[in-house]
Amino acid sequence: MLALKDILSILNAIAPFEIAEDWDNCGLQVGNVNWGVKKIMIGLDVSMPLMTAAKDWNADLVITHHPLMIMPEKKIDFAQLPGQIIEMAAKHQINIVSVHTNLDKAHDGLNDYFASKIGMVDAQPFLTEKPLCSTAVPMAGTGMGITGMGRIGLLEEQISLGEFARKIKKHLNLKHLRLTGDKDLLIRTAVVCTGSGASLLDAFFASDAQVFITGDMKYHDARRVEEHFRGLIDVGHFASEHMAIDLLSEKLNAAFQSTGIEIQILKFKKETDPFTIV
Numbered sequence: 001m002l003a004l005k006d007i008l009s010i011l012n013a014i015a016p017f018e019i020a021e022d023w024d025n026c027g028l029q030v031g032n033v034n035w036g037v038k039k040i041m042i043g044l045d046v047s048m049p050l051m052t053a054a055k056d057w058n059a060d061l062v063i064t065h066h067p068l069m070i071m072p073e074k075k076i077d078f079a080q081l082p083g084q085i086i087e088m089a090a091k092h093q094i095n096i097v098s099v100h101t102n103l104d105k106a107h108d109g110l111n112d113y114f115a116s117k118i119g120m121v122d123a124q125p126f127l128t129e130k131p132l133c134s135t136a137v138p139m140a141g142t143g144m145g146i147t148g149m150g151r152i153g154l155l156e157e158q159i160s161l162g163e164f165a166r167k168i169k170k171h172l173n174l175k176h177l178r179l180t181g182d183k184d185l186l187i188r189t190a191v192v193c194t195g196s197g198a199s200l201l202d203a204f205f206a207s208d209a210q211v212f213i214t215g216d217m218k219y220h221d222a223r224r225v226e227e228h229f230r231g232l233i234d235v236g237h238f239a240s241e242h243m244a245i246d247l248l249s250e251k252l253n254a255a256f257q258s259t260g261i262e263i264q265i266l267k268f269k270k271e272t273d274p275f276t277i278v
Helices: 004-014 048-056 083-091 101-105 110-117 161-171 198-206 219-227 237-241 244-259
Strands: 027-030 039-043 061-064 095-098 120-128 148-160 178-180 186-196 211-215 231-234 264-267
Touching: 004 027, 004 061, 004 095, 004 244, 027 083, 039 048, 039 244, 048 061, 048 083, 083 095, 101 110, 101 148, 101 244, 110 120, 110 148, 110 186, 110 244, 120 186, 120 198, 148 161, 148 198, 161 178, 161 186, 161 211, 161 231, 178 219, 186 198, 186 237, 198 211, 198 219, 211 237, 219 231, 244 264
Parallel strands: 039 061, 039 264, 061 095, 186 211, 211 231
Antiparallel strands: 027 095, 120 148, 148 186, 178 231
């Protein structure tokens, strides 16, 4: 049986924890690195429905993209979140681990996965960082590469902004998205950023990309895009990151096969976007 510390080493090879943003809280959220792990449930958010499903399935480990806690808690109240989750995790010995901005930025990580899903080719880190000089040891087939926030790359062919938006809706199985810019604008180079990408706007305007695909954009962000005669496609935070469940499942299954140790993985797919269009 692998212990949690072994799983953390595998996750570190997939998405080195040291490349996470300084404000982020990746890695172990709750648990004991010496506890054994036979069953893993993967989700996007650490929620009570997910934890209940993990308990009922007798999971030893919950891995989510979003952390249970980002800011330090001043108290742990078992009558409310996140205390309820911490109490459940402790009672049932369920470890909780987050792989957040480290997975976003990692080579062959979430931004690369997202870029491939919407038809980008030769995607490269948009805001590049120094190569890793760390303790992280890559697994066979993962590669380390240059890390960075977001990706920039070409589309398979030149296309209008409106048609590209329709293709994204189909590729991501979306009922709706938000579009800014001239629908007839011809685009070939795109920038993507999973989650909330507003912090990359200035870099997008300084690039030669014609369209930015991300989530959580505000009104004045959209106005700035209009002023620069560019395109913006906001697919929403949930739609840009829910696929992290599939990505982590693929990566972990491949890693476990090489160990010869059988560990069950269950993807929690009952999560829905908290926003509903009415």
